[in-house]
Amino acid sequence: MSQTVDRALSILPLLAEGPADLGQVADRLGVHKSTALRLLRTLHEHGLVYRQQDQRYRLGARLFALAQEAVENLDVREIAHPHLVALNEQIGHTVHLAVYEESEVLYIDKVESRYPVRMYSRIGKPVAITVAAVAKLLLADLPEAERRALAEKLDFPMYTSRSIPNAAAFLKELATVREQGWATDLGGHEESINCIGAPIRGADGRVVAAMSVSAPNVVVTAEELLALLPLVRRTADVITREYSGQAPRQEGRA
Amino acid sequence: MSQTVDRALSILPLLAEGPADLGQVADRLGVHKSTALRLLRTLHEHGLVYRQQDQRYRLGARLFALAQEAVENLDVREIAHPHLVALNEQIGHTVHLAVYEESEVLYIDKVESRYPVRMYSRIGKPVAITVAAVAKLLLADLPEAERRALAEKLDFPMYTSRSIPNAAAFLKELATVREQGWATDLGGHEESINCIGAPIRGADGRVVAAMSVSAPNVVVTAEELLALLPLVRRTADVITREYSGQAPRQEGRA
DNA sequence: AATGAGCGTTGCATATGATGCAACACCACG
DNA sequence: CGTGGTGTTGCATCATATGCAACGCTCATT
Known part of the structure; x- marks a missing residue:
């Protein structure tokens, strides 16, 4: 313009x-x-x-x-953070928080597992949108048309043999996720890493963010990880309740 | 323009x-x-x-x-990172890497302490320039005129009773730091936190970055922290050697 | 329902301000 | 001491950003 x-x-x-x-x-x-x-x-x-x-x-x-200040002003993040930390302390694995924006999914918070200290720098990095559990959750909630359009536009890189291969499979997966209210990524991005995720919703019921727990299967099997699902969903629900609770973002500063 | x-x-x-x-x-x-x-x-x-x-x-x-890609393109950071991680594994405390740019000092890397008490800092966040050990190191190396001009321009907030109070004291401190080749911040930013730092130099001898180790005095006393100084300096020197690497030309700075 | 206030949006005429040019300054290199 | 490659400046031209006024929309109020 x-x-x-x-x-x-x-x-x-x-x-x-x-x-x-x-x-x-x-x-x-x-x-x-x-x-x-x-x-x-x-x-x-x-x-x-x-x-x-x-x-x-x-x-x-x-x-x-700027990026710093921007991320600090995201209210979902602010509200979610203590809950993510608490969850991390309870189960030890890496916890992620992500949002969808302009055809991209990106991490806006992360609590590391007690493993070798990883970089803060993954925050802000675009997520593997076709396979990540958080991406599925966020995209599953898009309006039909937008979801379809986006799926057409995407590439479907085969990170592993279990990566989602094409738009049709992807849309089917999103439908499932939408139905069940949680998502997984079992070795779809990196062969040995599994994730489970749950959505965080706003007052209007729309998904505003998604959280996930990731762990390499040398530490816990996929089954063991899935056993944590109720806990993860409960955490997401708590955050949802607090976030959509009153209206803390009613006004900015003046 | x-x-x-x-x-x-x-x-x-x-x-x-x-x-x-x-x-x-x-x-x-x-x-x-x-x-x-x-x-x-x-x-x-x-x-x-x-x-x-x-x-x-x-x-x-x-x-x-963008911020992401920018930070990943900084070669000092890339070279320094493994050394910072190694140092962190050895001593456990939080390790920072910072650069000076346009009258600001900012962290470009951080390895978290393994202790539960963590310091609040963020990559990308401007550093408390008048008190931080890394800031002293970076500013101490500026040309006389620039250093003086900057000192005049700065505010000197009294974060604690041990914060540096004014331009004169600051310039004096910088002279000391310049002389001895390392720096400390003993409770100047937060009462209970001490830092020690050392400079990383380029091939021409100019300081291109600074690293520091920070720990709350509930974990180690200032004396105990200072005992780690040789180790920190040695790490900084290793990074310097690798960074200014290939041309083993002796620098023309005396 | 009707009215109006408050907001974002559009098309357009005007002149401000961005553009490319050409000349200059500087440095490194032969 | 040139010569080629940089980055930089002043200037004339006109492309382009600007403010205006009118429109459309949503929401609150009556």
């Missing part, structure tokens, strides 16, 4: 691939160097882009700060 | 404070609603902004993805 802004923003994903110099940016944008320079300068002033010693540009620090 | 882009980008920090509707955005930008609409639409197309059901805008998912 706004050409100038559009061009400027196009620089960001470009730099996400790695640092680039002025000429490269100008070329990839298809604009004059001087134009690219002005855009980069503006991005720079806002801290979204940083210029390293060799004069090349890369993504800047404010990006983190 | 580019007014349109400038305005568009100004929307991001504004939304970081919390969701806002079109009118609010237009007001705070001082532009017509229709203008704000176009800017928001452009931001939306790039996924930086998301429109929730109530039509209000908030920061979008791509922001995470």
Whole structure:
């Protein structure tokens, strides 16, 4: 809609691939160097882009700060967090919280199992949308049309032999998930990892987030993990109740 | 430099404070609603902004993805990470990695303590720049003029009675840190938390990052923590060697 | 039901502001 | 001491962002 802004923003994903110099940016944008320079300068002033010693540009620090603040303002996350921690303390495995947005599913919180300390950095990473339990839960609740459209658009990479192979199978799986109110991923993403998940709903009954528990089958078998399902669903329900409870997001700040 | 882009980008920090509707955005930008609409639409197309059901805008998912990719492209981080993990396994406390950029110091990696008492910090979060050990290390290496200018510009909040109170004391502390090649923060940010840190240098000898170990004094006393200093410094040196790696050219810094 | 207030949205005329050009400055390299 | 590759600046042109006013919609009020 706004050409100038559009061009400027196009620089960001470009730099996400790695640092680039002025000429490269100008070329990839298809604009004059001087134009690219002005855009980069503006991005720079806002801290979204940083210029390293060799004069090349890369993504800047404010990006983190923004993503940071954004995630902290998500009220589902805030409400859910203590419950996720409690669940984690009880059963020990990794617990995830995810939301759906603009054809992507992404983790917005994670509590690590007591295993080798993993990176915080997976938060924000797009989820394997065709196989993850949380993805199934979130997509299963989309309106029919949107669900169908999305399924058509997706790729179905065969991470493992048990990955969901195509749109038809995917839609069928979503129907099941929708029906039963919980979801699994049994080795569909990584051969040895199983997940079980349950939905968190808003006051209107729509699914606003999904949580899951993941564990490698060297630790617990799929059956043992499934035995935890009632506990997981109960946790999700508690969060749902608190989230849809009153109306704590009635007003922002002023 | 580019007014349109400038305005568009100004929307991001504004939304970081919390969701806002079109009118609010237009007001705070001082532009017509229709203008704000176009800017928001452009931001939306790039996924930086998301429109929730109530039509209000908030920061979008791509922001995470970008921050994600950005941090993954930092080579210091990549090289340092395994060493940080190893150090954490050896001593158990929380380990941080931070860089300086544009008058801010921010964490780019963190390995959690194995102890139940954890420190609140987040990757991407700006560090308390006047007191943190990593901040001292990074700032101590700035050119004289820049260091002085920055010190003048800073606020010196008294987080605790041991916080550094003013620019003069700060510059003095930086001189010490510069001299000795390591830094501490003994209860300067939170009364009960101590940190020790060491610098990581590039091939030219300039400090490119800083690492620290933090522990609450209910777990280890400051003296016990300081006893770990040689270990921390050694780790930092190993990272430095690997990072400034290939060309074993002796640096020209004295 | 009817009315109106408050919000987001659209098309359009205007001139602001973004653009590409060409010339310049700088550095590294031969 | 040139020469080719950078990044940078000032400027004339016109593309493009802007504000306006009118419209459509939803919701609350009567």
